[in-house]
Every structure is written in structure tokens, then in C-alpha cells.
Amino acid sequence: MHLDWTALGEVAAVSTGVTVAVVVVFALGVLGIARVEATRDGGGGSDTLGFAQAGLCFLACAAVVAYGIYLIVPQFH
Numbered sequence: 001m002h003l004d005w006t007a008l009g010e011v012a013a014v015s016t017g018v019t020v021a022v023v024v025v026f027a028l029g030v031l032g033i034a035r036v037e038a039t040r041d042g043g044g045g046s047d048t049l050g051f052a053q054a055g056l057c058f059l060a061c062a063a064v065v066a067y068g069i070y071l072i073v074p075q076f077h
Helices: 005-043 048-072
Strands: none
Touching (some): 005 048
């Protein structure tokens, strides 16, 4: 049995990188929600930026999850 260690290393590196990126983007979405809550608690400012940040970040996370499901399920190809 022959293992292609280079390919295994590439898959591990890419999956680790994407995982870290998705976690960071999700955390930025949570930060956007926190900005909205801070604004509502009397911090002044507008809710729009926080909602936009949270919406875009959570949409990006959902897109990554949907793409992963697309890659796993053969009926979608």
C-alpha cells in the first residue's frame, strides 16, 4: 500500500486553514451582533453596520457549509 504523503499534507493544511478562516469569519459575525446590542443599550450610533457585518459573515459561513455538502453528496454533481 502506497500513501501519497504530499497530498495528505496538502489536504490537512487546506482543511486546517479553511477551518480557521470559517471560525474567524463566524467570530466577526458575532462581533457584529455585539455591536448591535451595544448600540441598543445606549452606546449611540447605527445598527446598520452591525447588521450588515453579521449578515455578510454568517452568509459566508453558510456558503462554505453548503459548498462542503455539495462536495460530499454525489447527487448534487
